[in-house]
Amino acid sequence: EPIMPPDLSKCHDANAPALDNHCCPPYSGSEKILEYDFPATPLRVRRPAHLVKDDQEYMDKYKEAVRRMKNLPADHPWNYKQQANIHCQYCNDAYYQQNTDDVPVQVHFSWIFLPWHRYYLHFYERILGKLIDDDTFTIPFWNWDTKDGMTFPAIFQDAASPLYDPKRDQRHVKDGKILDLKYAYTENTASDSEIIRENLCFIQKTFKHSLSLAELFMGDPVRAGEKEIQEANGQLEVIHNAAHMWVGEPDRYKENMGDFSTAARDSVFFCHHSNVDRMWDIYRNLRGNRVEFEDNDWLDSTFLFHDENEQLVKVKASQMLSRIYTHPCKCNRNVIRDCLNPTKLRYTFEQVPLPWLGKIN
């Protein structure tokens, strides 16, 4: 059976010391759960964080949207901290799965890692767009799979900006340090160019090894009533962990990015995950858009979110996969074999070079 959303009226103390174990939402289970109305927006294009930096108009909008989110009443489901707490609820054991009294809902370490986070980002992005009344708004992606994007994105560094977060490892986020995609609290002493080479190699290997078997890239199956197994995560999740650890403060609770319960309090979280999501999109594309798991326990995995209309909605993994139209392929076939497919979620990623792609097939 597929993973189902928890009973929202049964949120309990989380396993989240950095937050005194409190991250339950202020709303309960009395809200009606609706079907999500997928957005009928123009195709929205997510762009690389290091390239939107000089787009003043875009940056003003992005900052204004986040500012407004931070200024919402504390108990509003769109409030910045409430949005971040969602991550804590689903990662730090604030809910048990339905019909169990000790199996936590956990959106990491399995094949629901990518679909759940895709929806999480989608709603966050749509809410930001709503707050500035812009139906075309997208969050940027941290393009860490290319040399120019391998440093901490400058747009999050201005202390006067709502995108700023003081709880970061300053040794890394300052001064153009190169992100180490194998980072686990030990500094890589190699030269910058060597770390860049290692990173690109690592990404290439990951794709190469996992192209024919989605579990390797995305994570192993998890079904209703099953506890997650940490080693069951896919290689993309492993890579993604490195950036979390690298950005968070190195002490105590690794706030914010280095701990599940606080990670999404740092705006760079969504930018980081936007690239994780993009890696999945590229992966899918390299596989000719074949479905990753022909298994209803994956396709019917169901999640709950507050959408951009302030409604509590349920969404399934399979709904994000269906295409609504085929768009004429204009991209460079040497860069990537086919165009990325816009789905019902109506966003895609700007096509940028993939220096790691090489000879993968």
Ligand code: C2O
């Ligand atoms: Cu839910 Cu980057 O983790």
